[in-house]
Amino acid sequence: MKLIIANPSPYARKARVALLEKGIDCDIVVANPWLPKTAVAGINPLGKVPTLVLDDGAVVHDSKVIVEYLETLGLPPVLIPADPQNRIAHKQIEAIADGICDAVVLTALEGARATDKRSVAWLERQSKKIVEGVAELERLLGARDSFTDSGFGLAEIATVCALDYIDFRFPQYHWRTRAPGLVQLHGNLSQRPSFSGTKPQPQVLPGL
Ligand SMILES: N[C@@H](CCC(=O)N[C@@H](CS)C(=O)NCC(=O)O)C(=O)O
Known part of the structure; x- marks a missing residue:
């Protein structure tokens, strides 16, 4: 594979x-x-x-x-629970986290354009998605250490990937000051080898 x-x-x-x-x-x-x-x-x-x-x-x-x-493939741990309620919750959170990443990608691509070719309205539109997406993840997590009672899984993976991607491409957005629950989750999970060994690394972006 x-x-x-x-x-x-x-x-x-x-x-x-x-x-x-x-x-x-x-x-x-x-x-x-x-x-x-x-x-x-x-x-x-x-x-x-x-x-x-x-x-x-x-x-x-x-x-x-x-x-x-x-x-x-049926190998542990289960990352997408089988029971419908938790399954949809994990997929929903993944959709929000990926949507945040989509907005960060679009922000980075717009930022790579010449200053006079950038659309401020477009950048503001993407920024709103990032801000509101993070706020929703924080609300869904609350004071818990995982999003659902099924524990660590897809929702937590997608969330940590999105938060690190914000830090990587959009550091001017200080999500930590607005999301104490996510700070805790991110801190706990970042030490796992699966996360510490896969942190985002730079690559050349296109000049569009
Ligand atoms: N929805 C896709 C998004 C994948 C995606 O946009 N990947 C970017 C890199 S972060 C890419 O390959 N972009 C190249 C392009 O859009 O041509 C997924 O979840 O895999």
């Missing part, structure tokens, strides 16, 4: 953390999806990472589907 990633990608990191948590052996191939000759060209029609290539050549993407696929 081969997982094509980019070092900064929070979506790829979700898949990497799931692999490490489950102890699944998988080759990691680092690509830059923004380059014309990227390793995902011709494999993933969207040209995005993460992309998982199975031993029989079958291709699985995007990150949500990859984590679902890994879950079907």
